[in-house]
Amino acid sequence: MYVQVLTFLNEEKMNKVTVFAPATVANVNCGFDTLGFALEGVGDEMTLIKVPEKTITITSIDGADLPLETEKNVAGVAGLAMLNHLKLDYGFTITIKKGIPIGSGIGGSAASAAAAVFAINQFIDQPLSLQQLAVFGMKGETVASGSEHADNVAPSLFGGFTLIPGYNPFEVIALPVPSELFVAIIHPHIEIKTKEAREILPKEVPLKKAIEQSGNLAGFVSALYTDNYALLSRSCKDVLVAPHRKQLIPHFDTAKNMALNNGALAFGISGSGPSLFSLCRGELKAKEIAEKLKILYQNNNLEVDTIVSKVSEHGARVL
Amino acid sequence: MYVQVLTFLNEEKMNKVTVFAPATVANVNCGFDTLGFALEGVGDEMTLIKVPEKTITITSIDGADLPLETEKNVAGVAGLAMLNHLKLDYGFTITIKKGIPIGSGIGGSAASAAAAVFAINQFIDQPLSLQQLAVFGMKGETVASGSEHADNVAPSLFGGFTLIPGYNPFEVIALPVPSELFVAIIHPHIEIKTKEAREILPKEVPLKKAIEQSGNLAGFVSALYTDNYALLSRSCKDVLVAPHRKQLIPHFDTAKNMALNNGALAFGISGSGPSLFSLCRGELKAKEIAEKLKILYQNNNLEVDTIVSKVSEHGARVL
Numbered sequence: 001m002y003v004q005v006l007t008f009l010n011e012e013k014m015n016k017v018t019v020f021a022p023a024t025v026a027n028v029n030c031g032f033d034t035l036g037f038a039l040e041g042v043g044d045e046m047t048l049i050k051v052p053e054k055t056i057t058i059t060s061i062d063g064a065d066l067p068l069e070t071e072k073n074v075a076g077v078a079g080l081a082m083l084n085h086l087k088l089d090y091g092f093t094i095t096i097k098k099g100i101p102i103g104s105g106i107g108g109s110a111a112s113a114a115a116a117v118f119a120i121n122q123f124i125d126q127p128l129s130l131q132q133l134a135v136f137g138m139k140g141e142t143v144a145s146g147s148e149h150a151d152n153v154a155p156s157l158f159g160g161f162t163l164i165p166g167y168n169p170f171e172v173i174a175l176p177v178p179s180e181l182f183v184a185i186i187h188p189h190i191e192i193k194t195k196e197a198r199e200i201l202p203k204e205v206p207l208k209k210a211i212e213q214s215g216n217l218a219g220f221v222s223a224l225y226t227d228n229y230a231l232l233s234r235s236c237k238d239v240l241v242a243p244h245r246k247q248l249i250p251h252f253d254t255a256k257n258m259a260l261n262n263g264a265l266a267f268g269i270s271g272s273g274p275s276l277f278s279l280c281r282g283e284l285k286a287k288e289i290a291e292k293l294k295i296l297y298q299n300n301n302l303e304v305d306t307i308v309s310k311v312s313e314h315g316a317r318v319l
Numbered sequence: 320m321y322v323q324v325l326t327f328l329n330e331e332k333m334n335k336v337t338v339f340a341p342a343t344v345a346n347v348n349c350g351f352d353t354l355g356f357a358l359e360g361v362g363d364e365m366t367l368i369k370v371p372e373k374t375i376t377i378t379s380i381d382g383a384d385l386p387l388e389t390e391k392n393v394a395g396v397a398g399l400a401m402l403n404h405l406k407l408d409y410g411f412t413i414t415i416k417k418g419i420p421i422g423s424g425i426g427g428s429a430a431s432a433a434a435a436v437f438a439i440n441q442f443i444d445q446p447l448s449l450q451q452l453a454v455f456g457m458k459g460e461t462v463a464s465g466s467e468h469a470d471n472v473a474p475s476l477f478g479g480f481t482l483i484p485g486y487n488p489f490e491v492i493a494l495p496v497p498s499e500l501f502v503a504i505i506h507p508h509i510e511i512k513t514k515e516a517r518e519i520l521p522k523e524v525p526l527k528k529a530i531e532q533s534g535n536l537a538g539f540v541s542a543l544y545t546d547n548y549a550l551l552s553r554s555c556k557d558v559l560v561a562p563h564r565k566q567l568i569p570h571f572d573t574a575k576n577m578a579l580n581n582g583a584l585a586f587g588i589s590g591s592g593p594s595l596f597s598l599c600r601g602e603l604k605a606k607e608i609a610e611k612l613k614i615l616y617q618n619n620n621l622e623v624d625t626i627v628s629k630v631s632e633h634g635a636r637v638l
Contacts, residue, residue, distance in 0.1 A: 034534040165538030165554055166531060173541050173550070207522060210529035210559065212485060215353045218536045219484030222492050225544040231492070235484055240529065 017122045018047040021115035021316040023100045024107035025277045026151040029238035029268040030216035034164050036155035040312035045097040046115040055091040063098035074109040075116035078140030082117050104187045105275040110152030113140030118316035130157045131172045145194045159315030178227045182286035184278040185307040186293045192248050197272035200244050213240045236266030264289050336441045337366040340434035340635040342419045343426035344596050345470040348557035348587040349535035353483050355474040359631035364416040365434040374410045382417035393428040394435035397459030401436050423506045424594040429471030432459030437635035449476045450491045464513045478634030497546045503597040503609035504626040511567050516591035519563050532559045555585030583608050
């Protein structure tokens with residue numbers, strides 16, 4: 001009897017859900033392809049309505065020029081993968097409000113994928129774990145980047161910092177977030193193709209550099225557990241990837257020096273760019289760094305926009 | 320007046336000190352050149368007596384055939400480096416009881432270096448930090464291996480797990496130790512030269528493997544902070560170094576399979592070998608694994624000895 005009432009309530013409630021999934025910064029210098037974190041308040045909003053047809057129809061996308069065809073849309077592909085796996089006898093229509101500029105490098109496609117699977121999870125009787133959701137979210141990412149990776153999807157679902165130690169078996173570890181950690185994002189209006197950013201990387205790296213990067217990531221993880229901002233700053237370095245990718249981003253070294261000399265804890269490329277992130281202790285410092293970098297780029301006749309955000313403990317959520 | 324009394328007591332007490340520094344396991348699979356941990360009870364004992372001559376004289380070494388000449392002895396070199404840096408107007412005679420077999424790969428030279436600098440630190444008015452001591456300890460290591468490294472010296476001084484995220488600046492991070500973590504060490508009586516073990520490694524490694532190893536080390540560090548034995552086990556893998564070095568150790572794969580199939584959390588080469596370590600949850604499991612591996616090697620006509628020890632939170636100490 002009790003169970004029936006619950007089921008009834010569940011069915012009543014669950015014809016429509018609106019969710020939010022945040023923008024994210026992947027790589028974070030020391031954690032190429034493994035580390036990421038979530039922003040606060042910036043992200044994609046998505047409304048799903050349950051329909052009898054066992055498929056997904058994207059009815060509208062606000063805020064970005066993206067394909068409505070289910071198979072060409074990250075939310076559609078991620079949602080379909082989950083739908084098919086669960087063998088649901090219903091489907092959804094989806095409306096999307098993109099809050100993340102396309103191609104900005106702060107996990108726009110991952111947020112849409114995360115939102116879709118997180119929303120579907122609200123409808124089913126035995127919800128999947130966030131880690132299971134990340135697996136379907138990754139399927140969506142293939143549309144955007146051609147390969148399955150979860151370093152944006154995971155923090156968009158989990159919030160906070162996430163570490164993916166490996167894909168075989170696939171695992172997501174939620175790491176603690178120092179409470180005063182903010183980020184200044186600067187998004188220069190240039191285009192970097194993820195594919196190009198991948199191809200610029202060497203297939204082989206010096207063992208010494210590999211060990212150095214590994215020590216940095218381990219130090220960074222320790223810093224998160226111990227609220228050690230000084231160690232966080234010393235560890236958040238990139239000796240493997242940024243040295244190759246920085247040529248894709250105008251004024252990278254100047255911006256880096258400006259951020260670090262003015263008190264940012266760390267500076268680097270968000271994902272494969274073009275956005276740049278500066279981790280800062282406190283919101284004021286993050287605002288100052290964002291403003292300084294904005295002026296730097298404007299003085300060089302490059303349009304930018306900026307985001308200042310707490311490194312958020314919160315991932316995807318129902319609105 | 321109070322200060323004078325203290326100084327007086329200090330001088331009285333400090334004509335002689337006996338210290339102990341533990342054996343250690345470096346690399347620990349996922350942390351090549353960065354990670355190490357200390358054993359309990361197995362290590363070197365050293366007695367220093369203050370003398371007016373501003374030098375170090377090694378008067379006897381029990382338990383191993385090692386050079387007495389100060390400049391050829393790790394304890395001598397480490398101690399001299401500290402003596403000269405501090406510009407002390409006195410010196411020491413040293414007697415050493417080696418509790419660690421030479422060339423076994425569990426940090427024998429590092430324990431002697433650590434003991435020497437830790438002992439000297441007891442005599443001086445403003446003792447150095449353990450991290451500062453590690454810098455002088457490293458000087459001793461050059462005698463044994465030809466290069467300055469601290470992945471054995473650091474855990475021998477600090478105890479527990481230590482991480483060295485980098486040498487520039489040099490930094491040691493003390494990591495927490497899960498309370499049920501034990502290690503079974505098996506020491507096959509073969510010789511591996513550290514130099515040879517270094518030369519067998521490639522100068523370059525695939526970026527993919529570097530990222531995988533890095534994710535493993537980060538996962539391992541997270542596991543230590545969260546007492547997560549399952550994650551510890553999944554992360555404690557070596558895709559960079561052991562695949563090259565295992566050819567130096569007879570029956571490596573058989574021993575590894577035996578350890579892991581019988582419930583060891585992790586199995587690998589201690590430092591550059593020939594000792595092999597198996598991390599285990601609980602002392603009973605560690606004893607079982609040690610016994611099984613011993614029989615395996617004996618059946619293959621190779622002499623071995625074994626140690627079963629808690630992963631110790633305690634580093635160098637005054638006896």
